Amino acid sequence: MRAIGGLWRWRHNPLRRGTDLAEAWVALAAIVLIVAVVPLVGVAVGAAAQSALQQSVRDQRAARHEVAATVVRKLALGPMDPDPETAAGRDAHSRVMANWTAPDGTSQHGAVTAALKSPVPGDHFTIWTDLHGRTVPRPLDGATATTHAVLAGFGVVVMAVGLVEGGRRLIVWRMVLRRYVRWDRAWDKAGPDWGRTGAGS
Missing domain, CATH: 2.40.50 (OB fold (Dihydrolipoamide Acetyltransferase, E2P))
Incomplete structure (x- = not known):
């Protein structure tokens, strides 16, 4: 919700910098990925693990x-x-x-x-x-196989959320570093005239 609020707040703000809007878009993209995409990935991995493990259960019961x-x-x-x-x-x-x-x-x-x-x-x-x-x-029993499949899906969800959030933080960190570099350049330009009467006029 903060990402959506950030996008709305910066929409027509005259003080808006390009990085402010980009940061809000990155946050919104991360939220969409975490809410909509990551659960689907977890379900898909859990289903694949369930299928493979249940096949192992059938194979072991046939062979043992x-x-x-x-x-x-x-x-x-x-x-x-x-x-x-x-x-x-x-x-x-x-x-x-x-x-x-x-x-x-x-x-x-x-x-x-x-x-x-x-x-x-x-x-x-x-x-x-x-x-x-x-x-x-x-042999592995069906209930244990299902438990392992659920844990696999949950583990993938946790890992994916961590990757998305880590990626968001890395992107924002790079934006902040570039912002600081631009500020340093601006201060360097203003530095020689700083404090003089009529500086910058």
């Missing part, structure tokens, strides 16, 4: 399978266990040696993370594997 595994024995955890899942939820997860059958029918055996607090041999739990029984992370 939840299978039942049986505990053979519990494994001791080292002090520097690199598995982020066990590091984040050490109390609720345990490292075990287990057996499972892959979706392709082959028998598998190996060390996996079980969602069991105190596993004992014979306990059953589920793990995610590929078609050949190799363990893989849990």
